[in-house]
Amino acid sequence: MARPSKEKSAAKKTAAKSAVKSAAKAKKPGGQAPATAPQPGAAGGSAYRAKIRMYRQGLGDCFLVSLPRTDGSSRPFYLMIDCGVVLGTTDPGTIMTKVMEDIVQTTGGKIDVLVATHEHWDHLSGFVQAKASFDKLQVGEVWLAWTEDAKDPLTQQLKQQKGQALAALRMGLSALQIAGDSDGAEELGGILEFFGAAKGPTTTDALTNVRAKVTAARYCLPSDAPVVPSGASARFYVLGPPHDEKMLHKINPSATNQETYGLAMGLSMFMDGAGTALAEKDGGRPFDQQYEIPFAYAQTAPDLKFFREHYFQPDGAAPDNWRRIDGDWLDGASEMALQLDSLTNNTSLVLAIELTPGGDVLLFAADAQVGNWLSWQDLKWMVDGKTVTGPDLLSRAIFYKVGHHGSHNATLRQKGLEEMTSLRVAMIPVNHDMAVKKRWGKMPLDELVDVLKQQAKGVVLRVDDPAMPASRENVVEGPDKLFYEITF
Structure with missing residues (x-):
């Protein structure tokens, strides 16, 4: 790259010299x-x-x-x-x-x-x-x-803590995506990038x-x-x-x-909460797995009309939409990722x-x-x-x-x-x-x-x-x- 051209305007020359002089006065x-x-x-x-x-x-x-x-x-x-x-x-x-x-x-x-x-x-x-x-x-x-x-x-x-947190957060990202929480997933995904x-x-x-x-x-x-x-x-x-x-x-x-x-929100708090639920072995689930209905199945199964009518109607038409927790239990994920x-x-x-x-x-x-x-x-x-x-x-x-x-x-x-x-x-x-x-x-x-x-x-x-x-x-x-x- 060539030196900066000497054919500058007089105004630019004056400004440049002034700034260089100021810098020279400030130096040790x-x-x-x-x-x-x-x-x-x-x-x-x-x-x-x-x-x-x-x-x-x-x-x-x-x-x-x-x-x-x-x-x-x-x-x-x-x-x-x-x-x-x-x-x-x-x-x-x-x-x-x-x-x-x-x-x-x-x-x-x-x-x-x-x-x-x-x-x-x-x-x-x-x-x-x-x-x-x-x-x-x-x-x-x-x-x-x-x-x-x-x-x-x-x-x-530090590496062990980081590995645990990344694994849990990436699983949390998947959970947010499955739950349809696009804003939460985008925020968490942006940090994990x-x-x-x-x-x-x-x-x-x-x-x-x-x-x-x-x-x-x-x-x-x-x-x-x-x-x-x-x-x-x-x-x-x-x-x-x-x-x-x-x-x-x-x-x-x-x-x-x-x-x-x-x-x-510290690592220990997250790992004791949402991180535990995302772990390979979860001893703190709110319900035993035999009583759980997979989210996607509840939305589409013909024999589960009740859930669609009460929880999955658009624009808040379902009377019990407010009871849904979806990805709320993962609210701490973004804070933890930060x-x-x-x-x-x-x-x-x-x-x-x-x-x-x-x-x-x-x-x-x-x-x-x-x-x-x-x-x-x-x-x-x-x-x-x-x-x-x-x-x-x-x-x-x-x-x-x-x-x-x-x-x-x-x-x-x-x-x-x-x-x-x-x-x-x-x-x-x-x-x-x-x-x-x-x-x-x-x-x-x-x-x-x-x-x-x-x-x-x-x-x-x-x-x-x-x-x-x-x-x-x-x-x-x-x-x-x-x-x-x-x-x-």
Whole structure:
């Protein structure tokens, strides 16, 4: 992609210079103002410190980070973070293949580190939808959160709970469909789509393809020492997920302490209620099976005219329609599915990439929610004789990959965005039109977007927004609008 044209209007030049100057004033001492974007993939001789490419495949995450080498090589150090799009996207195989092929071409078919942040379809689908292209990529290392380490006891516990909940919820979805509760089935089905289609590849299949790239994956913990990969001009800190079950289960803001901008049914409650009735062996049924009449049979059997006359008349004509419970006993399913979805978000692998020299930070928060964010406040590492803390890294963040597509519970206020006093650029991988179709009308949250624009001096890039920011000296757009790329 060529550099942005120099033949801009005087007004645009003035606005761009003003925004860049403002950003330069806001940065930490020792930092460096963004340079004009070089050719994507180029490294030798360019003054850039990092390039971040956000793909615009739809509602989902896929990022490619390029860092200059410290060993004299002209080939950048490449970090790929996630590759997926939400179910319901038009022709997802084609678009994800296009994305993956661009990554193969840009990197010369070699990624130094591949990160899969958490087990959600909109972050992993490309690893199965574009497998033929993914197979062309050589991968040096695979990084996963500790929550994917089968040897970890807490992982084992979480996986068991998740498996039980998914099995019960999918059976609950079938029950809602049989009962004719189309609204309930649509709502529950939309949430379960984050774990893959009911029939077809799942997030587990996607992670299997990711793991197959290396002999052994690295399972990252916040207690790990910062990593400086060989030849890379950066230091990598793991901020989350916390190895703390209580913090993982803190998925929403407190009622008395609104930590964020802008479901109270636990797994045990659901499994003791509707989940029990959906289990293979149900010891808590209201009636013995010998006294039950299958729902479909009661509606159609010639000898059960009574039920049709009293319970199954259209438009409320049946006098006893109010007695029907149909899928009412599954009312907690959607709440439980939301909690399972949010818990999975909270297991997100969060990385803070410290650029060297200078110390500016790139923050990739995946879909981390409240408990994950709060845990960063207590993190500390000893680096070169100095203590580095979680809040310190946030204060030096010049880039923020906005959490969970800009939703209400994935960017903390006081202990999050307000600490990012050096922020210059935010990227939001969101498609609002698709979010509306999925009944997530407040994705992204307008209030959060407004604050981001103030905090990042107006440079906020969205997957679904074709408008470039006033300061675009360091931003390029890919061919066919495939990506936005920012250069620092």
